[in-house]
Amino acid sequence: MLLNEKIKAARAKKDILLMTHLVIGYPSLDDNRKTIKQMVENGVDIIELQIPFSEPMADGPMIIKANQEAIAKGIKVRQCLDFAAEMTSTYDIPFLFMTYYNILYKYGVAEFLAKAKEIGITGFIVPDLPPEEGAEYLGLTHELGLFPIQIFAPTSSDGRMKTLAGHGGGFIYCVARRGVTGSRTNFDQSFDDYLARCRKATDLPLAVGFGISCKDDVDILTGKADIAVIGTATIKLVEEKGVEAVGSFIAGLR
């Protein structure tokens, strides 16, 4: 089943889906393993695995730190791929790679995508690769039956959203606000207007991320979006309270 169909089928049973995010190798692969186990056991629907990059331009302080420390501890792209392969063979939910373009470029875009396909990755979020620069990436993902998740921002015009949606697949990642990951989002009227514009621009399911950190936030998104994305909040939780706290946190989100 295609990712977008899978999401629609899951939405028939749940009011909103949860996508969580973690940085591979932070705090450690073993902690990642335990975190993912708790996420899946507590009903997470999709997981974004971030391959660390030394220049995470779109990320805020918490995820920058996670990227930096994972690299400082010696995590390699090859280990990230092995780890992802282990997760996709253990759990029956979609796993996505989130990373910056240089990781793909340096590996070889075609080689990277073929490898991702082989290890059961479903799609990709590459925040610094607009469609204008991503012809090879977009062509190959579609060819391989993988999903190049496109990103909408509040600054995207209606026309731009349509263009992006035309290149995308699986779902659209709607960035909730201006700025980087990890700080708070105000869910005001302009946010609702923005989501309404997103909804109008595409039939693909909508995920909303940036600043979604608690049940109240998820409740606000319920009925407006298909997927709530929890990023920085779980990384912070693991750091502050340990991996054991992840299960009850996820269970309490909806």
Added chain:
Amino acid sequence: MNKPGYFGQWGGAFIPEVLYETFKELREIFEKAQQDPAFWQEYANLMSSYSCRPTPLTHAENLSRHFGGAQIYIKREDLNHTGAHKANNVMGQGLLVKKMGKKRVIAETGAGQHGVATATMAAKFGFDCTIYMGEEDVHRQRPNVFWMEKLGATVVPVTTGSKTLKDAINEAFRDWVANMDTTHYVMGTVCGPHPFPAMVAWFQSIIGLEAREQIMTAFGRMPSRVYACVGGGSNAMGIFQGFLDDGEVELIGVEAGGKGINTGQHAARLASKDASPGVAQGYKTMFLQDNDGQMLDTHSVAAGLDYIGVSPLLTDLWEKGRVRFEAATDQEVMAALDLTIKKEGIIPALESTHAFVQAFKEAGSLPADQAIIINQSGRGDKDIFTIAHAFNDPSWKEFIRSKGEEYAS
């Protein structure tokens, strides 16, 4: 036909979606300015009344005699207001900011010269200003931090990554993605996403336009070689553009050799074999990175050259064989600086001195009826702490000790 924003296979605009419209506006306003002769005139007038353009071309007679070869000419970008070529780009972008109606500017800075120039422009044009500077650079360029703050800018020390120029660029982008409605990011060099490389190169081309005319007046014909230091590459692109079409003029970019290009502790992207093609900070070029694509730590005595990437324009010119790349070590830089000060009474910035090193290596092998030009991108006054430390100057140390005691009591 190249894709827009590409120079050969290098460049591009690898930007997050949230900045798409911002870049569209910037491209449009830049293209309009390029096509409007009145804009360039306004820019040139501003630079001649507020800065010191045209900057002189100085015949370094003592150095020429010392090496016994080519006539050495120095293009004096150090005599710009704020002491470096950075002012050219910054004032130009300031005029664009006024046209866009934005009220706040942000910038990254390495050596602090771009930060000081941006803070100066902001003061003159009435903009709010925030400067991002790697924590390591804040320490090695303290005088510039002081002046930026005095000029009314907020200086934010960047503590992520290697705490140098690349990290300051990342932080400036993080600010911009939150505040693009009110804020323009004054990129300091010919790097980053399109249209920055083209835009900064355009404003800096004023150096080459002048230098070409000046050498014709002073020497009667084209120089054999033109030397410029290369961090991001803005002063080099500036002067090289005056001579690109003259095949007989050899163009030489000099990168930071740090502790030696075989030590791994340098910032020589094109002069060493350590760099490889990559995409980071919004553009494609040769980066100092590992096999996974993680950027490496770089080293140079000169904060302004201590950078992982290099202008896509220069990478293209290097690939096409139009610009030759060399590297100067920290040690060679200190020796060339000492000689230039003693022989000519001129104090180049540590960054600029890299160009002097290579010119000094080659001047003696050229006949006396040929000329070479060194682009002195900035003045060395800002480097007083680093230079005094490197020379192990006893009276300076005594002064710092006594000042320390005075403030401690």
